[in-house]
Amino acid sequence: MDLSFGTEADDFRAALRRWLESSLPRDLRGMADDTTFDRRRAWNATLYEAGYAAIDWPAEFGGRDASVLEQLVYNQEMARAGAPGPINAIGVANIAPAIMTLGTEEQKARFLRPMLRGDEIWSQGMSEPGAGSDLASLRCRAERDGDRFLVNGQKTWNSLGHRADWCQLYVRTDPEAPKHEGMTCLLVDMHTPGVETRPITTIGGSLEFAEVFFTDVEVPASAVLGEIGAGWHVATRTLGFERAGVAKLALMLRENFDRLLADAGSERRVDPVNRQRLAACYIDTELLRLLAERTISAAMHGRMPGAEASVVKLAWSSMEQRVAETAVDILGLAASSTGWEDRLLASRSLTIAGGTTEVNKNIVGERVLGLPREPKASGG
Numbered sequence: 001m002d003l004s005f006g007t008e009a010d011d012f013r014a015a016l017r018r019w020l021e022s023s024l025p026r027d028l029r030g031m032a033d034d035t036t037f038d039r040r041r042a043w044n045a046t047l048y049e050a051g052y053a054a055i056d057w058p059a060e061f062g063g064r065d066a067s068v069l070e071q072l073v074y075n076q077e078m079a080r081a082g083a084p085g086p087i088n089a090i091g092v093a094n095i096a097p098a099i100m101t102l103g104t105e106e107q108k109a110r111f112l113r114p115m116l117r118g119d120e121i122w123s124q125g126m127s128e129p130g131a132g133s134d135l136a137s138l139r140c141r142a143e144r145d146g147d148r149f150l151v152n153g154q155k156t157w158n159s160l161g162h163r164a165d166w167c168q169l170y171v172r173t174d175p176e177a178p179k180h181e182g183m184t185c186l187l188v189d190m191h192t193p194g195v196e197t198r199p200i201t202t203i204g205g206s207l208e209f210a211e212v213f214f215t216d217v218e219v220p221a222s223a224v225l226g227e228i229g230a231g232w233h234v235a236t237r238t239l240g241f242e243r244a245g246v247a248k249l250a251l252m253l254r255e256n257f258d259r260l261l262a263d264a265g266s267e268r269r270v271d272p273v274n275r276q277r278l279a280a281c282y283i284d285t286e287l288l289r290l291l292a293e294r295t296i297s298a299a300m301h302g303r304m305p306g307a308e309a310s311v312v313k314l315a316w317s318s319m320e321q322r323v324a325e326t327a328v329d330i331l332g333l334a335a336s337s338t339g340w341e342d343r344l345l346a347s348r349s350l351t352i353a354g355g356t357t358e359v360n361k362n363i364v365g366e367r368v369l370g371l372p373r374e375p376k377a378s379g380g
C-alpha cells in the first residue's frame with residue numbers, strides 16, 4: 001500500500017519510480033555481495049548523475065536537500081525496486097557528514113563528490129584488536145614529524161577495507177593525554193607506502209572487510225579532519241543528514257519477512273509451533289514499522305533522533321535474527337538452496353555492527369530509563 005504524503009512527495013515518488021523502472025538493470029535487484037561490486041559501482045554513478053545517490057545531502061555537494069518525507073519516499077521506492085544504494089554506504093552516511101561539518105574547504109572540494117559517485121572507495125578505521133566498543137582505548141599511533149605524521153599500528157573489521165582508496169582513520173596523537181583527548185582523525189590515502197590490507201573472509205564465505213596494518217606511513221598534516229586531539233569529538237558529534245534511515249530497517253525486515261512467508265509458508269512442515277513463530281515474526285515487523293514511524297514523526301517535528309535510535313537498532317537486529325532462524329528451522333535442507341542459510345550466518349553480525357546489543361542496552365538503560373551509569377574499569 002502506498003500512503004499519500006501530499007502532492008510534492010507524491011510527485012517525487014512517481015518520478016523516482018518511473019526512473020527506477022527504466023534505469024535499474026533487472027539482474028542487479030537485491031544485489032549486495034562483493035562479486036557484484038563493479039556493476040554496483042557503475043550503478044552508483046548512474047544514481048549520482050540522476051541526483052539520486054544521497055538525496056539528503058546538501059545540493060552543493062551533489063544531494064537534493066531532501067525533506068524527511070522525500071527521504072522516506074526514497075527509501076520506500078528504492079526498497080520496492082530492490083535497488084542497491086550507494087557503494088560507499090558508511091562513507092555517504094557517516095564520513096561525508098563529518099567532512100561537511102568539520103572539514104576544510106579543500107577537503108570538501110577534494111573528497112565529497114568522488115565519494116558520492118563511487119569513484120573513490122572509503123573505509124572507516126576505528127576498531128582495533130583491543131579497541132571495539134571502547135573506541136577510546138585505541139593504540140594506532142600517529143607521531144608528528146614537521147608537516148607530516150608517521151602512522152604505525154593496526155585496525156580491523158574495516159568494511160570495504162580491501163577495496164578502499166581512502167580511510168577515515170582514528171589514531172592516538174598524544175599518549176600522555178587522557179584517552180578521550182589524545183585521539184585525532186586523519187583522512188588517509190590507502191595507496192601510501194606502508195599500508196598493508198589483508199581481506200577477512202566471513203563465516204558465510206563473503207568478502208566484506210579487512211585488517212589494515214600501518215608501518216611508518218607518511219600522512220600530511222593537511223589530512224587532519226577537525227582539530228588535532230579532537231578525534232573523539234569527530235567520532236561522536238557528527239550526525240548524518242538522513243532523518244528517515246530507520247525506515248530502511250523496517251522496510252528491510254518487512255522484505256525479509258515477506259520472503260520467509262513465500263519460501264516457508266507453504267511448506268508442509270509448518271506445524272502449529274512454527275505457525276506461531278511466523279505470527280510472532282509478523283508482529284515484530286509491525287512493531288518495528290510503528291517504532292520507525294514514531295522516530296520519523298519526531299524528525300519531521302525537528303527533534304533529532306537520540307537514544308531512541310538505540311531502541312530501533314536493538315529491536316531490528318534481533319528481529320532479523322529471529323526471521324532467519326525461523327526460516328532455517330522450517331525449511332531444513334532447503335535453507336541452503338534458498339539463501340536462508342547464508343542469511344542466518346550474516347545476521348549474527350547485526351547485533352555487533354554499529355554498536356553491540358549490550359552497549360545499546362547500556363545506552364537505553366542510562367539515557368531512556370535514567371538508570372545509574374555503569375561503573376568504569378578505570379574508575380572514570
Ligand SMILES: Cc1cc2nc3c(=O)[nH]c(=O)nc-3n(C[C@H](O)[C@H](O)[C@H](O)COP(=O)(O)OP(=O)(O)OC[C@H]3O[C@@H](n4cnc5c(N)ncnc54)[C@H](O)[C@@H]3O)c2cc1C
Binds near residue numbers: 124128356
Ligand atoms: C558487519 C560489521 C561491520 C563493521 N565495520 C566496521 C568498520 O567499517 N570500521 C570499524 O572500525 N569497525 C567495524 N566493525 C567493528 C565493530 O565496530 C566492532 O565489532 C564493535 O564495535 C564491537 O567491538 P569488538 O568486536 O571489539 O567487541 P568488544 O567491544 O570487545 O565486545 C565484546 C563483547 O563485550 C560486550 N561489551 C563490551 N563493552 C561492554 C559494556 N560496556 N557493557 C556490557 N557489555 C560490553 C560486547 O557487547 C560484546 O558482546 C564492524 C563490525 C561488523 C560486525
